[in-house]
Amino acid sequence: MYVTHLExxxxxxxxxxxxxYNISRAGKPLLVRYxxxxxxxxxxxxxLKFRPSSLWRYREVLPVVNDQxxxxxxxxxxxxxxxxxxxxxxxxxxxYIKDEALNPTGAFKARGLTAAVSMAKELGVKKxxxxxxxxxxxxxxxxxxRAGIEAYIFMPRDTPAAxxxxxxEMGAHVTxxxxxxxxxxxxxxxxxxxxxxxxxxxxxxxxxIEGKKTMGYELAEQxxxxxxxxxxxxxGGGTGLVGxxxxxxxxxxMGWIGSHRPRMYTVQATGCAPIVRAFENGWDEAPExxxxxxxxxxxxxxxxxxDFLMLEILRKSNGGAVAxxxxxxITAAREIGSAEGIFCAPEGAACLPALRSLMxxxxxxxxxxxxxxxxxxxxxxxxAFMKN
Numbered sequence: 001m002y003v004t005h006l007e008x009x010x011x012x013x014x015x016x017x018x019x020x021y022n023i024s025r026a027g028k029p030l031l032v033r034y035x036x037x038x039x040x041x042x043x044x045x046x047x048l049k050f051r052p053s054s055l056w057r058y059r060e061v062l063p064v065v066n067d068q069x070x071x072x073x074x075x076x077x078x079x080x081x082x083x084x085x086x087x088x089x090x091x092x093x094x095x096y097i098k099d100e101a102l103n104p105t106g107a108f109k110a111r112g113l114t115a116a117v118s119m120a121k122e123l124g125v126k127k128x129x130x131x132x133x134x135x136x137x138x139x140x141x142x143x144x145x146r147a148g149i150e151a152y153i154f155m156p157r158d159t160p161a162a163x164x165x166x167x168x169e170m171g172a173h174v175t176x177x178x179x180x181x182x183x184x185x186x187x188x189x190x191x192x193x194x195x196x197x198x199x200x201x202x203x204x205x206x207x208x209i210e211g212k213k214t215m216g217y218e219l220a221e222q223x224x225x226x227x228x229x230x231x232x233x234x235x236g237g238g239t240g241l242v243g244x245x246x247x248x249x250x251x252x253x254m255g256w257i258g259s260h261r262p263r264m265y266t267v268q269a270t271g272c273a274p275i276v277r278a279f280e281n282g283w284d285e286a287p288e289x290x291x292x293x294x295x296x297x298x299x300x301x302x303x304x305x306x307d308f309l310m311l312e313i314l315r316k317s318n319g320g321a322v323a324x325x326x327x328x329x330i331t332a333a334r335e336i337g338s339a340e341g342i343f344c345a346p347e348g349a350a351c352l353p354a355l356r357s358l359m360x361x362x363x364x365x366x367x368x369x370x371x372x373x374x375x376x377x378x379x380x381x382x383x384a385f386m387k388n
Contacts, residue, residue: 154185
């Protein structure tokens, strides 16, 4: 409603809004820009309590023009849960879990795909395609079905069964690939022109990030417009990390929050940690991680197109990057489940051992307000838990 233009995240080159784009001419992600002064005049933060309990409560800073094109299943506005037993065990002041498993398709991916599919519908797309390690595919299948758009999904053959079945039962065309998500992405890229697919790969279209950024808006609102001190976020493609940082900047420009920013920490698996390796080496980009292996399928992303954005955010926020073993993820999932009643996906559970590592290094203190993100439901990873 208040979009002014799209902008290359690397060069700043501007693009006309309300047209179909994937990446910029420089081969980098495109970011949606708004007239935030007008958006702030149209929506006061005090009015939000009267809005629907979904991410579309932030309608003025989302890109869909026509309300009839919004494709929604009630996603967003997930609970922010105070973890009293973990606080006692860790001897910290405040620890919360933002539980994204409560989204319609059981993961945070619903946020990005509600926005991306809504814009695809608005711009006349008839067929969409996506490479996915699991949860993004399920979300795309759901929203495409609801929009009446054909969905074509490419998954690694060892993707958890729950994700594969979910997509098939929602009418998507599912192809299993012997390889990684990068191999799936290469197949989409090779065939999309001939097949007439619009590619919804992570950060290879401008709108998934707009749905994901609402996690940042919700955190601010749930904390009464005071951002936490520390955020630990499990990172594969990194859309959520980039999106939240974008949300913080937008809210400050609208006068909703001040200049305080959380220290942002990305959490990856030791078997696939390109951002951790790049951060530790002082690199501005993260080369492909060789022979990636992890039970956390959402973290098995050996190369991310938004790598330079993530690394910039980690450094600008005085945060960092932590790698966690698969064994520690499973142990942490059981600890969180038995202590707080939240059955985390391995990716979300990884935040707890990462937090302990940061505490041991003195990077997190007892006075910090800390948010861990559980990005998905543990029930989608039964094979991983049954093996351990």
